[in-house]
Amino acid sequence: MDKKTAVYICTGCGIGDALDIDPIKELATDDLSVPLCKDHPFLCGEEGVDLIKKDIEEEGVNTIIICGCSQRVNYDVFDFGPDKIVERVNFREQVAWSQAPKEEDTQMLAEDNLRMGCSKANDTELPEPYKAEEEYSKDILVVGGGLAGMTAALETAKAGYQAILVEKEDRLGGFLGKMKQRVTMPYKELTDTNAEDLIKSVTENPKIEVHISSTVEKIAGGPGLFSVDIKSNGNAVSERVGAVVQATGWVPYDANKLGHLGYGKFKDVVTNVEMEEMAAGGKIARPSDGSDVKNVLFIQCAGSRDPDHLPYCSSVCCLVSMKQATYVKEQNPESVNYILYKDVRTVGQSEDFYRKAQNDGNIFIRGAATNVGEAGGRLFVEADDELLGEKVKIEDLDMVVLAVGMVPATRPDEIPRIQAPPDTEGADEEGKIEVAADSGFFANTALNLEYRQGPELPTLKYGFPDSHFICFPYETRRTGIYTAGCVRRPMETAKVIDDATGAAMKAIQCTEATAIGMAVHPRAGDLSFPEFNMQRCTQCKRCTEECPFGAINEDKDGNPLPNPTRCRRCGVCMGACPERIISFKNYSVGMIGRMIKAINVPEEDEEKPRVIVLVCENDAYPAVDMAGIKRLKWSPYVRFIPMRCLGGLNLVWIADALSGGIDGILLFGCRHGDDYQCHFVKGSELAEIRLSKVSETLDRLALESSRVQFVEIGITDYDKIPKIIDEFMETIEEVGPNPYKGW
């Protein structure tokens, strides 16, 4: 587009008091050759906005640079339509509110901010949404036909969308179908599972296509464009879907590993799953001889909350044992049930069912089983009774039920090993290495994604392919694929239903956004996407390896094959690329590089160091804003450059900045590690990894490594910002000015 640029300087909110506006205007019109530059005391007011609108109409202005408040505010006021480029230059929070007024350094800071803004506006193009050649599908594939899967399919259909449900067994239902009864809202009595009704409503729904005895052989493509191969009893079908819900459920923890609790040794020691199946089958009887059951002991947390088995809590087992104790009582009112527990975990309204179980006369013993044995054909259990401080023995037991936990269906029995590239550290004789849980090669087969980064969803600790986000629980690391139900965390049936409904919502939403070229979370609505200048590609594979979402495939020669609908628009690929061939219309290596170069670097003898801070715009940038709002003060020598994600950091900027005389570089990114907060999962971690490789550059330039530092900043760390900056400035002062100034 032919740009007609105008700069508008707001002098309100103390900006006019802090800065000399005329020199800035001169800078814009003379040095930066912006044809139009105006100031206004209250730009976000009606009159100010009208001034801009008038210029748009009368002068044909289409690129608007606003020097004033942060881009985080007045976003709606300064929205002039999708065909206008608006660039916000921060004169308020980061200048007028955090710097001494009318000082030369403050003035220089504002001028640099304007220079960067103009440079950026100059490089910005209006993004055009990605439009695939094929037709987008809004159908939803649901993998797994248990309660979660059936619910997801049904809720999808109820919203008017088409669902395809794939179940590997020969009937729908999953564990729900194997249950006798459920314990659910309002947790007063047991309720029927209604599994048959649910199965019927799923199979009879015209908007749901059910494939039983089927597996997903292949999923290729991306959101809106997934092509799915389903194998059913030897037949293959291909479907086109827009998004995927994985609801492959769970398996019980392997009780064979619980020999110390008598499993495998005594026939009458069973798991809660076996107990449920027995109950659903009609009668609970002693497996050893089929005789009637009177006394039953339930061992809670059998293998759960145990570092040697499942360290986590499966959250449903307390209720399940109480439910099964109810079955036993119903079958024989004279029976006595013992429940040996660590903590009774009946959260929310389900506490009512705990009360019911107590009222029914079940005996709860807080403590751990120390021995399970047999005497005279009946079982006994010895335990430490914590509440009596005694060792107790419960005899004459007909059955012992082990309340085993849930293992996500994704979790492999053994950590898979794959062929590593030659000379990989830690590889075995065959050249194989263990796969990390967050790799796409870790999880058990369910989706068979044709993705360069592996066929399955990356998982977290314990093999759950869950999100690590509290605020965004459905996000997996594969765009358009959402998990639901117990595969992502252990949950009771009531929650499974809610969870599956939510996952269906996300899947539907993904198809809708994709169809109009918009990104999904976390840059929902973003129309830009990365474009690859393939002529200069060196097949280094960094982009295909580093994309946190596995968006980029590879051809056999190692050329990247981008899938724009899988892209979350973080720019990690852009940062990874040593050849700088990946660019967005409004975000590129060149753009940021030129912004850095736009900064005016004073001569060494002026003793005015220059430091750039590359700031993650999700958390760190708002924190800097907050520091300004709090009127905290910091050095006037720093220049902030917001980034979509620090994972977009390209080392060329560091090299260019330092060789251009910039004295130091700070990176403000999110916390990474186990409790990472990066919205793009790996971004800030990648930035730090890349930074570790910068020493080469620094060595080449004979510069001190302390000139470049990475700092983790949370959004509420605003009070720490002045100190971080001050300390860095001290470091810079210690190492002295960059010798490359003026080159």
Place this chain on the structure above:
Amino acid sequence: MEKNVNYDPSFAQEVFENVDAGEEIKMCMNCGVCAGSCPLRFNMDYPPRQIFQMIRLGKREEVLNAKSIMLCTSCYTCKVRCPRSIPVIDVMHGLAHYAIKQGILTRRDTANFGREFWNQVYRLGRIDEKDLPRRVFFAAGFIEGIKSTLKYLDMGLKLLLHRRMKLLPERKIKGIQSLRKMLDKAEKMGKGGAAA
């Protein structure tokens, strides 16, 4: 090695069937607020919730011989605070009654006092405050009775002087005969009546 204590549900069943409010203990979740609320908690051998747990375990002798079940001052704090609405006080009273019925006199004075108290109610329909302590003191034997009487003589005299002790002879209520019939019936119908 420490010996295991065997769970025996029969005592719990005995309590449910024979002790007033006995079944209420099923709801206990061992929070301990009852003991923490009790004015005489430092004098108990077992906190109430532990008594309940011992009932579940089947420790019949320990429970019925526990001092705790005889120490209730009837302040109701445990009852008003119990998160499971267990009338702890009623259970303790029920256990005390049941234990005494079984001939267990862990707190002899209290047992005597209770028995004499009730005897007087049954006899007169009311309590005669001057007569009751005398009967209680002497229930422990003649010498003990004299000693106790002397110990409290000063207080008795003071009360007398301040017109707070009536010297009139015992007086039955008019409907004493019918009251006794009612109580006889209640004794038969109610729980906790079964003697050993």
Place this chain on the structure above:
Amino acid sequence: MAEVETTNQSILVVGGGMSGITAALEAAEAGHNVVLVEKNPYLGGRVTQLYQYFPKLCPPNCGLEINFRRMKLNPKIRFFTMAEVTGISGQEGDYDVTVKLAPRYVNEKCTCCGKCAEVCESEIDNPFNFGMDKIKAAYLPHEFAFPMRYVLDPTISGTEEGKKCKEACEYDAVDLEMKETTFDLKVGAIVWAAGWDPYDASRVEYYGFGEYKNVITNVMMERLASPNGPTGGKILRPSDGKEPKNVAFIQCAGSRDENHLPYCSGICCLASMKHSTYLREQYPDCDVTIFFIDIRALDRLEDFYTKVQGDEKLSFIKSKIANISEDEETGDLLLEGENTNTGEQIRTSFDLVVLATGMVPNKIEIEPSPDVSYDEYGFFAYDPEKTGIYGAGCVRRPTDVASCVQDATGAALKAIQSIARR
């Protein structure tokens, strides 16, 4: 301000906390028109008052910020703050809703420059900090407030003070003539995400909340630990501003209690563990004791429990504390109860006591009430027969933020289905 056009294809979301924001965004990002109504002057609800989330110990504002950005970018959402729904009539696919807007006395011209607060001398109890400090009667609710706009407290609207604020504003943003207004909406479905209130701790009288200064609640603890809280993020005793050295947490303070809230609020165990990390980070010598009935750290949150158990200055004692009394001179608190693991009686002094109080759901308090089912505790009950109005988040069950988001996402789909059915 209230010129908002909606149709029976629109969705109304009531409550601008995490659940409401989520429901609104998820529906809007799938292409539906949404109106969001919030009674506070800012969005974000109770989450804005938290210092950190468990188990990641990350700042809630991080998630809010991104949600607000989603909202800023999405023209399909209209939101109103200081707004309450006062009437709902009609049925699924065709609701008439009345919304009441309370006067903010500050209009959209506000640039957040803060001049009004500078000249304002009156102070009010800071509602954001549960009254633990004062703020000017012309105030920004908190730094991250969205929308970022000041509020004038009604107590000064008709006073000289109010006039002073008006005169100080260079942008004509103070409007003392603002009145309460109402407007009507037509919507096809409603998501009720009005959240919860903390159970009134003073009702558990034997803990002396409200009487003993150093007995605080878990929600107050969040404010004390927050950098934008009344103490600038330093956890100090309310009675004398001293650093606490020995802190007790009382779990189930009014929860799992038939005299108060018979249900378990599900989050309080983890919240107290989280609070202990706040304390232990600030005060390496501080002792912390958590008194509990059962520790309820579901699913992978168990890891957090395991992690905090590694702190030797933190102890867990299974006991429901039965009584608190105050040493009137020192402000220290004597806790009494039974350690149910040992049978021993507890009589221990602490210098700060935190009551882990539970959640009370905010039902639809509108006359005549629309046809909605509740359970006996006032939570929305699932009733497949009653469609059109859906609960989301803590109005359905007491739960943590992640589950609220999960639930609200589902509620958004339910609302979309209501519209799709028409």
Place this chain on the structure above:
Amino acid sequence: MKYFLYWGCSLEGTGANFLVSLKPACEALAMEFEEIEDWNCCGASVSYAGANDLSIKVLNARNLALAEAKGSYDIVAPCSSCYIQMIKVNHEIQEDPELLKQVNECLAEGGLSYKGGIKVRHIQDVLYNDVGVDKIKEKVIKPLNGLKVAGYVGCQSVRPYGEYDSVDKPVVQDRLLEALGAEAVPFPKKIRCCGSGIFLPEIDYCLELVKDILEDAINHGAELVSTVCPMCAMNLEMYQGRVNEKYGTDFDIPIVYLTQLMAVAFGLDMKKDAALNYNIIPPEGILQAALGH
């Protein structure tokens, strides 16, 4: 305002000053009482040791039945032990039809029956809620002039249902004391049990309770302790000597009934109406000083 009055056994003996003062003080407030004819003991204290629960319920049900047969007035029970016994039985009967049936089966042996239609009230309840603080203030002609009184509520008078006052932090007695012109001193042990019914057999344990209560009241500035329960009055007053012996303390603080203070403040006769001469630790001096004589 007419009520059935059920004063119980103690008020005829050790608690006589309660009953003597109650009648004139309440009559001054236009309250009218009718004795439940031929009432019987409520079965408080340790009667549970001698009788099962149903027997004690029947005992109370008889009184309720006698009252019900005579009219529909509320029963006022000034003695806290009588009150709690009666209100508890009444509640349980009303909530549990099966229990009502059982109780009636027993009552029938003596030709009585109870429908469950009577309300049981504490004297503090009717004074506070039916008469009201304002009306009491009107009647005060000799205000207690800031006399520091520890309103010892004891435990049973507000329990177990907390019908008219908090079970943990009660205020009604304090408000009534204030209406009389006294200053109600706050003291945390105001609802701590004094040992009540098992005082005599467990005197070693219970003396400590008395000591703690008195100490707390005095430490908070009390010159006088008021109560509404004959057990409390008896235990706190009569055993001060024993406490002093055991703990080396020197307690000598008068324990008076709320109704005695009412009679004084209403300007009634100190002896005949307020029954101050019944008190073993004489309160007259302190009261005279407060009244300014």
